[in-house]
Amino acid sequence: MTATKLRAVRGGAGDTTAAESARVQDNLYLSVNGEWAKTAEIPADRPRTGGFSDLDEGVEKQMLADFAGFRAHPETIKNPLLSEAVKLNELALDFQKRDADGVKPAATILAQVKSIKSWADFNQQLSQLILNGIVKPFTLDVQPDMKNTAVNLLYIDVPGLILPDKTYYAADNENGKQLLAVWTQMAEAVLQKFAYSAAEATKLVDQAKQFDALIVPLVKNSEELADYTKQYNPYTFADFLKLAPEVDFATAIPAVLGETPEKVVVTQPHYFENLSQLVTAANFPFYQSWLLVNELLGTTGFLTEELRQLGGTYGRAIGGQKEAPTQEKHAYRLANGYFDDVVGQYYGEHYFGDAARQDVAKMVKTMINVYKNRLAKNNWLSQATKDKAILKLNMIEIKVGYPDKLQPVYQQLKVTPATEGGDLLNNLLALDKVLRLNNFAKVKKPVDRSRWAMPGNLVNACYDPSFNDITFPAAILQAPFYSLEQSSSQNYGGIGAVIAHEISHAFDNNGAKFDEKGNMTNWWTKEDYSAFEKRTQAMIKEFDGIPYAGAKVNGKLVISENVADGGGLSCALSAAKEEADLDLQAFFINWAMVWRLKATKAFNQLLLSIDVHAPGPLRANVQAQNMDEFYEAFNVTGKDGMWLAPADRVNIW
Missing domain, CATH: 3.40.390.10 (Collagenase (Catalytic Domain))
Incomplete structure (x- = not known):
């Protein structure tokens, strides 16, 4: 939000x-x-x-x-938190190790993805999927209650689309067609780097696009999202659970938050009112492929140089960039991020x-x-x-x-260097989890x-x-x-x-x-x-x-x-x-x-x-x-x- x-x-x-x-x-x-x-x-x-x-x-x-100066002379770094950033920078720059490791660092992610063989598996593992940041047909975030900004609430949002905006999917949008073709080619090539055959990659990517296509009609476009006050749709937790009983929010959300919320905010009710259309036995193969493809694409920037270049193809096509950032810029941007x-x-x-x-x-x-x-x-x-x-x-x-x-969360962000067995991808996954847990913990704290x-x-x-x-x-x-x-x-x-x-x-x-306190309330006269x-x-x-x-x-x-x-x-x-x-x-x-x-x-x-x-x-x-x-x-x-x-x-x- x-x-x-x-x-x-x-x-x-x-x-x-x-x-x-x-x-x-x-x-x-x-x-x-x-x-x-x-x-x-x-x-x-x-x-x-x-x-x-x-x-x-x-x-x-x-x-x-x-x-570069910090890497050469780490003793000049006065802030221990900055030292952790430099460690991450060094790890990201070590392409000799990244290339030698290949796709092995992604093994944990692949194992979790492959263990989800049905919606029953999905529901059974849902709290861990949320905590581990595995892609789902929804997202969660804790932010201030827009009508009472002294307290935090859980906001439940829609997943992202393959294309930049819903309008790109219009039949007459040629740019959307071209971008989807670039994404398709890139995704198939990436899957083959993970040892999927060309035929398997084609099938998986096609099914992923089919799940994406199911999401498109249910979400808002950028013009609609520009009026962000309309994303504030509070529900009692009990009423929210009625929207999509096929997803075990009732167990997963209290497990993640450490308590059962009284109220949640649903950013796009129309999507969640129709989530049951997506969570069906017939659609599970499409979700399974969508999950796999998205997760593998999400690792490419943190593995080999070949995958970093390949996995950035679509992003560069969106903006029209001719080249990927240099390895040095890439490593700095990760640490800075x-x-x-x-x-x-x-x-x-x-x-x-x-x-x-x-x-x-x-x-x-x-x-x-x-x-x-x-x-x-x-x-x-x-x-x-x-x-x-x-x-x-x-x-x-x-x-x-x-x-x-x-x-205070920065005190928790610790990087395990290569000399202690650390690799870039799993360091980032660990950092992401710390940040995710910190965000969920805010629901119990004042803003x-x-x-x-x-x-x-x-x-x-x-x-x-x-x-x-x-x-x-x-x-x-x-x-x-x-x-x-x-x-x-x-x-x-x-x-x-x-x-x-x-x-x-x-x-x-x-x-x-x-x-004046940041609360969404009407302080105008009707005429004004x-x-x-x-x-x-x-x-x-x-x-x-x-x-x-x-x-x-x-x-x-x-x-x-x-x-x-x-x-x-x-x-x-x-x-x-x-x-x-x-x-x-x-x-x-x-x-x-x-x-x-x-x-x-x-x-x-x-x-x-x-x-x-x-x-x-x-x-x-x-x-x-x-x-x-x-x-x-x-x-x-x-x-x-x-x-x-x-x-x-x-x-x-």
């Missing part, structure tokens, strides 16, 4: 078709980024470049060098520092005050709603840079509001409505977003707009349904919310159907991020105008530079289907068109391409 609720600033792909620069009056984005786009090259192991991605690469390059806050804390302490953290925290407070002043002057909200909104702003928790204190949603070395930012907190990792706090060497207008066009963007998520179409919805509909209409990368923008999919972009840009403008060195042109130029992105065709198509952010060039241009100050800054008139009639400009916050 958390992943769907975090409203991050990042997203959108760059305009890969840009071949010419343009007058700013005709196209702000191309005037700033057109020349860059002519020569910018997308790295072979990435789907995009520019903006966020450039900073990502810079952070990763620095951390690769640091990890499991020890993200540990690595992020190290990065923040060494490359950001407390002085910069305090400076940015001050900027956040400044932007919150700007927002409060704008709300006070708002002419379409009642005083009662404005008072509630200001209370929510006063209660926002600000997290900048990196956490001072790490979560920990000190947790960080993002590590310090991530180039991003986010707002979480259930915590009413904003996180700005250290890695995003650098040029072009923020620099002491940039003018105040440039900084406000960069990090200022990002900060206000995240604040705006407290009042987007989803965040507006949560109060109706006025708000009218404005969000105008923004849906403004973006919906805009041609981009051979397809069209889905206005409903991207509405929450567009509301945040508009509010963020507008509030950042207000702050910039209070500075003595105001330069509106510099403000908008830096805003456009932030969204500089160039992406593969496949990645553009993917984002248009599943990403809740509008494409980068449109974020730069359309939101600028909504600001009266943009026309003033560049003398834009009705004869220019960037002109938007005043009556058509959409402003919510």
